[in-house]
Amino acid sequence: MIFHYKVGFLGVGNLAQAIIKGLIENKTLPPSHIFAANRSPGKLQKVADTYGIQAMATNEDVINACDVVILAMKPQDLAAAIDPISSAFSDGQIVISLAAGFNLRSLEKRLPHCRIARLMPNTPSLISRGVLGYVVADDEDKALPTVVEDLFTPLGYVLGVDDEDQFEALMISCSSGTGFVFELMTYWQDWIEERGFDPAVARKMTVETFLGAAMLASQSKDIPLEDLQNKVSSKKGITAAGLQSMRELETERTLRISFEKAALRNQELAKEN
Numbered sequence: 001m002i003f004h005y006k007v008g009f010l011g012v013g014n015l016a017q018a019i020i021k022g023l024i025e026n027k028t029l030p031p032s033h034i035f036a037a038n039r040s041p042g043k044l045q046k047v048a049d050t051y052g053i054q055a056m057a058t059n060e061d062v063i064n065a066c067d068v069v070i071l072a073m074k075p076q077d078l079a080a081a082i083d084p085i086s087s088a089f090s091d092g093q094i095v096i097s098l099a100a101g102f103n104l105r106s107l108e109k110r111l112p113h114c115r116i117a118r119l120m121p122n123t124p125s126l127i128s129r130g131v132l133g134y135v136v137a138d139d140e141d142k143a144l145p146t147v148v149e150d151l152f153t154p155l156g157y158v159l160g161v162d163d164e165d166q167f168e169a170l171m172i173s174c175s176s177g178t179g180f181v182f183e184l185m186t187y188w189q190d191w192i193e194e195r196g197f198d199p200a201v202a203r204k205m206t207v208e209t210f211l212g213a214a215m216l217a218s219q220s221k222d223i224p225l226e227d228l229q230n231k232v233s234s235k236k237g238i239t240a241a242g243l244q245s246m247r248e249l250e251t252e253r254t255l256r257i258s259f260e261k262a263a264l265r266n267q268e269l270a271k272e273n
């Protein structure tokens, strides 16, 4: 159990607030064990007032007060935030970075004496339906995965991966992937609206279709997705005509190229950092 841990956030933006909310609502940690600092003090005070967490004057104060430090600033702010205060981190202190495009090697170079993990949540974590992937820097550190899983399980499905290649695949399919799914949902809603439906109704039809398909797949764990699809489609039928067109137009290729482009951008960002 990590209930006794003190957890600190450097940055209290959108994602940190979602995590803080999850930790408190799910009673993973009491507000008295959550500490935070933020570049703009106004935002920090608001978050502290909302959740009753401990607002600290500086990042160093958070590091000194906590067992686990979560780096929750944007990747472009990370180096400037931690480089001048790297000596404030104690030997063996747990550091969990949320920054996309900032790899373990860069983090270990900066904080060689810390136990480091990267975690990538997606936005459904806001409603405890996230997919949260993590990777730890030291394979031999058997206790760190438990800490990460205890902390983040309230936000959804937490999955440890073996290396940063898998971490990238998870980030693209689940975090960027959430954006790709919304792109498809937008096309769905547009088509329905063009057939005369009210936008709110078209949105609901779209959302319920995606939700229903996802829930059916979730509740039919032993049935391959292809078999679930076959149940909607009969030879020379209506669905089959649409599916054939999706295949002729190479929807799979479009999606694969989108995944690869996202992966390339991730690699570019990692080089910049």
Ligand SMILES: NC(=O)c1ccc[n+]([C@@H]2O[C@H](COP(=O)([O-])OP(=O)(O)OC[C@H]3O[C@@H](n4cnc5c(N)ncnc54)[C@H](OP(=O)(O)O)[C@@H]3O)[C@@H](O)[C@H]2O)c1
Binding pocket: 010, 011, 012, 013, 014, 015, 016, 037, 038, 039, 040, 043, 059, 072, 073, 074, 075, 077, 080, 081, 098, 099, 100, 120, 121, 122, 123, 175
């Ligand atoms: N949002 C997502 O869906 C998502 C998903 C996966 C991963 N991530 C990762 O999560 C991280 C945070 O994303 P976000 O969407 O929460 O960003 P955000 O809303 O912009 O929050 C970042 C916060 O960090 C603060 N900050 C910047 N520099 C700081 C410093 N030196 N010391 C202390 N605080 C500092 C900012 O303060 P100000 O108030 O001054 O701006 C801001 O409140 C990013 O690294 C991102 O890659 C986000």
